[in-house]
Amino acid sequence: MQSFDIDKSDLLRIKTALNGSDAELQQVLQQYHTSEIAILFEKLEPDERERIINILPAEEASEVISEMDEEHHPAELLANLTSEKRSEIVEELDYDDATDLLSQMDESDQQDILREIDQEDATNIRALLSYDEDTAGGLMNTDLIKVNGKLNKNEALEEIIKQSEEMEEFYTLYAVDDADVLLGILSIKDIIKARPMVRVEELVKKDYVYVKADLDQEEVAKLISQYNLTSIPVVNDDMRLLGRITVDDIIDVMEEENTEDILKISGVSEDEELSGGWRDAVKSRLPWLIINLATAFLAASVIRSYEDTAAKLPIISAYMIIIAGMGGNAATQALAVTVRRISLSDLTDRQAYMTVLKEALVGMTNGATNGVIVAGVAMWYDANPILGLVMFLAMTGNVIVAGLTGATIPLILKRVGIDPAVASSIIITTFTDCIGFLLPLWLATKLLL
Amino acid sequence: MQSFDIDKSDLLRIKTALNGSDAELQQVLQQYHTSEIAILFEKLEPDERERIINILPAEEASEVISEMDEEHHPAELLANLTSEKRSEIVEELDYDDATDLLSQMDESDQQDILREIDQEDATNIRALLSYDEDTAGGLMNTDLIKVNGKLNKNEALEEIIKQSEEMEEFYTLYAVDDADVLLGILSIKDIIKARPMVRVEELVKKDYVYVKADLDQEEVAKLISQYNLTSIPVVNDDMRLLGRITVDDIIDVMEEENTEDILKISGVSEDEELSGGWRDAVKSRLPWLIINLATAFLAASVIRSYEDTAAKLPIISAYMIIIAGMGGNAATQALAVTVRRISLSDLTDRQAYMTVLKEALVGMTNGATNGVIVAGVAMWYDANPILGLVMFLAMTGNVIVAGLTGATIPLILKRVGIDPAVASSIIITTFTDCIGFLLPLWLATKLLL
Numbered sequence: 001m002q003s004f005d006i007d008k009s010d011l012l013r014i015k016t017a018l019n020g021s022d023a024e025l026q027q028v029l030q031q032y033h034t035s036e037i038a039i040l041f042e043k044l045e046p047d048e049r050e051r052i053i054n055i056l057p058a059e060e061a062s063e064v065i066s067e068m069d070e071e072h073h074p075a076e077l078l079a080n081l082t083s084e085k086r087s088e089i090v091e092e093l094d095y096d097d098a099t100d101l102l103s104q105m106d107e108s109d110q111q112d113i114l115r116e117i118d119q120e121d122a123t124n125i126r127a128l129l130s131y132d133e134d135t136a137g138g139l140m141n142t143d144l145i146k147v148n149g150k151l152n153k154n155e156a157l158e159e160i161i162k163q164s165e166e167m168e169e170f171y172t173l174y175a176v177d178d179a180d181v182l183l184g185i186l187s188i189k190d191i192i193k194a195r196p197m198v199r200v201e202e203l204v205k206k207d208y209v210y211v212k213a214d215l216d217q218e219e220v221a222k223l224i225s226q227y228n229l230t231s232i233p234v235v236n237d238d239m240r241l242l243g244r245i246t247v248d249d250i251i252d253v254m255e256e257e258n259t260e261d262i263l264k265i266s267g268v269s270e271d272e273e274l275s276g277g278w279r280d281a282v283k284s285r286l287p288w289l290i291i292n293l294a295t296a297f298l299a300a301s302v303i304r305s306y307e308d309t310a311a312k313l314p315i316i317s318a319y320m321i322i323i324a325g326m327g328g329n330a331a332t333q334a335l336a337v338t339v340r341r342i343s344l345s346d347l348t349d350r351q352a353y354m355t356v357l358k359e360a361l362v363g364m365t366n367g368a369t370n371g372v373i374v375a376g377v378a379m380w381y382d383a384n385p386i387l388g389l390v391m392f393l394a395m396t397g398n399v400i401v402a403g404l405t406g407a408t409i410p411l412i413l414k415r416v417g418i419d420p421a422v423a424s425s426i427i428i429t430t431f432t433d434c435i436g437f438l439l440p441l442w443l444a445t446k447l448l449l
Numbered sequence: 450m451q452s453f454d455i456d457k458s459d460l461l462r463i464k465t466a467l468n469g470s471d472a473e474l475q476q477v478l479q480q481y482h483t484s485e486i487a488i489l490f491e492k493l494e495p496d497e498r499e500r501i502i503n504i505l506p507a508e509e510a511s512e513v514i515s516e517m518d519e520e521h522h523p524a525e526l527l528a529n530l531t532s533e534k535r536s537e538i539v540e541e542l543d544y545d546d547a548t549d550l551l552s553q554m555d556e557s558d559q560q561d562i563l564r565e566i567d568q569e570d571a572t573n574i575r576a577l578l579s580y581d582e583d584t585a586g587g588l589m590n591t592d593l594i595k596v597n598g599k600l601n602k603n604e605a606l607e608e609i610i611k612q613s614e615e616m617e618e619f620y621t622l623y624a625v626d627d628a629d630v631l632l633g634i635l636s637i638k639d640i641i642k643a644r645p646m647v648r649v650e651e652l653v654k655k656d657y658v659y660v661k662a663d664l665d666q667e668e669v670a671k672l673i674s675q676y677n678l679t680s681i682p683v684v685n686d687d688m689r690l691l692g693r694i695t696v697d698d699i700i701d702v703m704e705e706e707n708t709e710d711i712l713k714i715s716g717v718s719e720d721e722e723l724s725g726g727w728r729d730a731v732k733s734r735l736p737w738l739i740i741n742l743a744t745a746f747l748a749a750s751v752i753r754s755y756e757d758t759a760a761k762l763p764i765i766s767a768y769m770i771i772i773a774g775m776g777g778n779a780a781t782q783a784l785a786v787t788v789r790r791i792s793l794s795d796l797t798d799r800q801a802y803m804t805v806l807k808e809a810l811v812g813m814t815n816g817a818t819n820g821v822i823v824a825g826v827a828m829w830y831d832a833n834p835i836l837g838l839v840m841f842l843a844m845t846g847n848v849i850v851a852g853l854t855g856a857t858i859p860l861i862l863k864r865v866g867i868d869p870a871v872a873s874s875i876i877i878t879t880f881t882d883c884i885g886f887l888l889p890l891w892l893a894t895k896l897l898l
Binding site: 008011033035039042043067069157160161164171188189192193207224225226227228229230247248250251252254255258259261262263265266267268272274275277278281282285286288289290292293296297299300301303304307310311314315317318319321322324325326328329330332333335336337339340341344345348351358359361362365366369370373374377429433437 | 457460482484488491492516518606609610613620637638641642656673674675676677678679696697699700701703704707708710711712714715716717721723724726727730731734735737738739741742745746748749750752753756759760763764766767768770771773774775777778779781782784785786788789790793794797800807808810811814815818819822823826878882886
């Protein structure tokens, strides 16, 4: 199959086919990979998605549903199908995907489905449902290939072929003892190359990375990325093998965490759905705006306390909003670099100190440069050299404050255990606004009145 | 090996060992995985890194260097070694990693190394150096397992074992014809299960995703994520197999792209190094600040044009900075959600229209809510109900403008082919600042003077 991008013509074909008979629709659908149908689903209406899922064979329907982004509510789509259809689909799903979907349903739909499906599947899914969805346990799949360490080469190969029957890719093989305790990992290459009577336990690689079921998913992603793994085994406290997490699930975690980072740094609640409704968006954003409003009153009180200065020198309003605004921009820059750096690796005390020093230097340089421009405007346009001096000093000062707070605040928040991305931007704009108004007003009062 | 996090005690051990003899240092290093040494390197000084690399066997040294983040200049470290040591290391590196490192060196170091190393390796690396580093060609590795479609089962297995000698994981197997044209992909499972005289070409899976060498790395990452692949073959226009890209390299691309997204949306040049020096940071950020300064003068000119109003009603300054600031915050929220949504998938016209409508509704609700609070302050604290009305209308209006521009500007930029993350934030704050000053001043002029 050719690698291609879904474009408007594909959407048009599907939309046209949706107006035709089932047979026509089926024929069009056959030309798409299930991942592609999942992408096309993003542009379709809920009833159109339901019709397509009903027409597809259960195996393909299950792939489409497991490929759908959580944003587009695959769980809702599944819950709305007839009980026969949804059982068929759930039975085809990998256990981790089925668990994910069921955990998004309400209790009664969840219980209905668990009653309807094959009881061995139900037991496996129930076990996975007991883990928090943001942990290794919630992310792992119980479908994996494990062989007993006592088996010899041919017994092991037979076992691997048997267990891999329903698996697309088997990634790493695991060796366990009679009590399912993990002995190590195995490569298929070493088994193929081994002499006939060698036992699995002699071939095992004992130098491997594993995680406990309660580890946070972000930490799992870091390990997979650091050690360049394609999968990682999940064990309980007694080292019994519970499941494994594969790299494709980690890629989804990374995308999710990145969305959260960008939202948090912009003052949006991390669980706002990108394509959600307006009411949810209000719920997610209004609290931040109200906190911001409170800090804005603080900045406004600075202006109030210099009412006389503003009255005697009305032109200062136009200048001080420039000083405050530029401070906000410079702080956002320093904040973004520092927050991202912290999220990629922890900093030593010395590195933290150097970061703050660097931002002070950057602030001094960028502040003075912009200060010269503003001073130039004050001197030539408003013909007031002292006003120029005031604005040069205020701009330089505020952009230094911006750099210092942009670097220091996230570093402090991180050390006291608060997510720097969430709280930093409100705190630093409060600083740059207050100082951005205070400096020009105070300096003007001293030097110009 | 246990999964663990590098902490201060590890750093202290290494630092202590660095003060001791080579033998002591070697003993301490043996207790760490090469990935862990690469992480510890982030906290060490350049001369300390060099000493460790010189002490490690070439194979481990090459792993450490290939694991190092580009931020910490592995290419510089490599270039500074003796020519004997660096040749040894480069020969141990995977071709894609060697190419990556050499592409970061200056021309003369690059040519020196290519002369010093094994000439077959040099030819392979030269070929890879010809691809742009941000494309599939720049990302691919030429080490892979390919078998001729005419081989039978046992010949194929022999060939696979021979070729996998130096490979840690072989991911997918590729079947090619005599001219190296890709016939399809193969699973080791199907080969093991096959009858003895079956030819490889009969086992090949023809339904696979491939990419051309010039495809942008971001598109490659999207395909790998969409189709849940662990590797993807790279071909030329004649479908000859050039190499393959593995999922571990894609994880690095995703982290890189995410850093760039967060920097761009915050007005930092996308190639600023997070741990770079202050001069580079000035170069990366000053241009954006100067553009912002120009737009700030535009906003200031709105205030200048209402000088009379401000003179007659000095209290308005304190209010209008609240209106403008809140508009900026609301716009940042709408922008973050829209930019992230666009970067995850393209929107249809209808979806784009619905997004703008949603943001208008969110703006109306959040604006009116904050407007009521500000109006309350104007009515009770300043005892001026008309001022309260003016501020209610101005706040509501500006937050609606914020939502509309926050959603519309990135959608428009995307359609005309400009990266929405780069340019959006400057354009929208210009809007919310100008409207944020204009609305209260204009309304106050009409209703209060």
